[in-house]
Amino acid sequence: MLLRIGSLATGLLALEITLTHLHLWKKLNKKVFDAINGYIQQHHALKINFELFGLYIIPEKELSDIKSFNTRNKIVTISTDLHEMYDLFEEEMVSKAAEFQERDSGWSLQQVMFLEVNINKYNPLAASSYIKLPKQIEVKKAVLNIQNNDTACFAWSITAAIFPANGELDPAHYLTAPSLSWDAMLRFTRVELQLLTDIDMLHFFKKGIRGDTDSLILEIFTDNAYNDIKENIEHFDTSNYSIDNIHNIPKTISVVGKMKDEYSGTPIESFYGTGAKAYCVKAGGVTKKAKGISKNVIKNQLHLSDYIQIVENGGYIFRKMYVFTSNLHTIYTELKNKVALSSADNKRFLIPGSENTLAWGHFGITPVNSTDEDLDILVKIAQNLLDNDAPDFDLNL
Numbered sequence: 001m002l003l004r005i006g007s008l009a010t011g012l013l014a015l016e017i018t019l020t021h022l023h024l025w026k027k028l029n030k031k032v033f034d035a036i037n038g039y040i041q042q043h044h045a046l047k048i049n050f051e052l053f054g055l056y057i058i059p060e061k062e063l064s065d066i067k068s069f070n071t072r073n074k075i076v077t078i079s080t081d082l083h084e085m086y087d088l089f090e091e092e093m094v095s096k097a098a099e100f101q102e103r104d105s106g107w108s109l110q111q112v113m114f115l116e117v118n119i120n121k122y123n124p125l126a127a128s129s130y131i132k133l134p135k136q137i138e139v140k141k142a143v144l145n146i147q148n149n150d151t152a153c154f155a156w157s158i159t160a161a162i163f164p165a166n167g168e169l170d171p172a173h174y175l176t177a178p179s180l181s182w183d184a185m186l187r188f189t190r191v192e193l194q195l196l197t198d199i200d201m202l203h204f205f206k207k208g209i210r211g212d213t214d215s216l217i218l219e220i221f222t223d224n225a226y227n228d229i230k231e232n233i234e235h236f237d238t239s240n241y242s243i244d245n246i247h248n249i250p251k252t253i254s255v256v257g258k259m260k261d262e263y264s265g266t267p268i269e270s271f272y273g274t275g276a277k278a279y280c281v282k283a284g285g286v287t288k289k290a291k292g293i294s295k296n297v298i299k300n301q302l303h304l305s306d307y308i309q310i311v312e313n314g315g316y317i318f319r320k321m322y323v324f325t326s327n328l329h330t331i332y333t334e335l336k337n338k339v340a341l342s343s344a345d346n347k348r349f350l351i352p353g354s355e356n357t358l359a360w361g362h363f364g365i366t367p368v369n370s371t372d373e374d375l376d377i378l379v380k381i382a383q384n385l386l387d388n389d390a391p392d393f394d395l396n397l
Contacts, residue, residue, distance in 0.1 A: 028115055033082055039119055046076045047122040048085075052093045053114050056107040066113065069096040075122055103327070226265070240264045272307040275345040280307035293340050294321045306341055314343035 039046055051070040057063065071092045074085060101107060222228055226247040229236050238261070239254040245265045266284045273279040277291035288298050288307070297319050306317050319340040322333050348357035349365050358364055 029086055032086065032115075032117055035117065036076065036082060036119065040076065040078055043121050044078060045122040045124055047073050047120045048076050049073045049118050050089045050093060051116040051118070052097065052112070053116065054097070054109050055111040055113055056101075057110045058106045059108070060106075064110070065107075067100065067107070068116075069093050069100070073120075100328070229261070235259060236261075272304075272311045274307055274310040274341045274343060276347045278341060280304055290340055293319065293338065294323070297321045297340065302340060310341045310343050316344070317341040 036046070036048065049071050051068050053066055053068045056065055056067050071089050074088070076082070076085060097109070101109060220228075226249060229238070230247065230249050233250060233252065235258060236252070237255050237258040238249055238252045240260070240262075241249055241251050241264055243251055245251075247265055249265065263283045268281060268283045270282045271279065277289060279289050281287040282304065286304055288302055288304075290298050290302060293302070301319050302317075309315070310317065317340050318337050320335060320337045323336055325332060325334045349360055349362065350357050
């Protein structure tokens with residue numbers, strides 16, 4: 001075993017003969033244990049990782065190269081079971097080597113060359129340690145980094161023991177904000193929430209048919225929406241309108257919080273929504289969206305008629321596309337046949353016979369048994385996904 005000077009040491013355990021991984025571990029475990037034990041007795045805590053080097057060849061191409069497979073760092077102390085740690089290292093490195101050889105790389109192991117053991121000194125944090133946060137993390141206001149004041153803590157403990165609390169404490173009273181999914185305390189130190197005093201705004205929110213934390217959808221019945229904008233121009237942001245727009249609506253400055261026509265005065269002829277973040281809007285031109293589908297496929301292979309078909313008849317529409325995939329730091333392209341449009345929106349549970357939905361897990365959802373027709377649909381989808389050479393196709397429910 002050769003030792004080099006590093007943070008503590010790096011050991012190279014070399015072999016003169018060709019060995020399998022398992023034979024390598026059995027041959028070297030005593031040398032590794034002796035080296036680690038020597039440093040543990042001196043420093044008490046170490047940070048260790050292994051790296052296995054092997055000679056790989058591709059016989060057909062007469063290529064050879066040295067490949068290595070390393071493990072993550074592990075903390076080793078006097079109480080660490082070295083045999084268990086050694087087995088974990090063995091399992092991790094042999095698994096990486098086997099995965100590399102099996103994933104169609106073409107490389108074959110010819111010889112295990114040596115095992116590199118990297119040993120570094122490790123200093124655990126003491127109970128009263130305080131580390132100043134980097135500025136870029138501190139300004140995020142999302143990290144608790146409490147500075148320990150041991151003297152003050154000791155004084156508080158003594159005071160609490162001499163003057164114990166009598167009776168029960170009053171329950172906490174604090175303010176919460178609507179629309180949060182948990183009961184969140186707002187700093188407890190007299191946080192003031194804005195009170196709505198405009199009765200029009202109150203009715204505005206009460207009449208919303210649905211909304212989110214940052215949006216509200218209203219259902220409006222009117223003869224001419226653009227006349228309503230013109231008559232209530234103080235509530236609208238028309239900064240994106242042209243000065244000579246056909247509605248004669250005056251152009252205003254951009255104001256955050258006011259209502260805005262995202263289509264700049266162009267009337268919407270039709271809207272077809274097939275699911276979450278998948279819709280088509282015809283307003284002068286055609287705007288198409290489909291989450292998870294490449295822009296090139298949406299532009300050239302999805303048409304208004306596809307959205308109409310899904311809305312009116314249901315079913316699935318598949319489209320093929322090339323995507324970048326990364327595996328063990330190797331990036332390559334892959335051809336995938338994905339569901340581009342679907343009427344089976346599974347984000348929420350649709351109440352039968354209505355347009356209302358419930359969150360999954362709601363007590364009001366009654367389990368139902370799948371029908372043979374449902375199973376047939378799943379079989380068709382699975383068969384299409386397994387057939388990489390199959391053309392794009394549409395599946396009607």
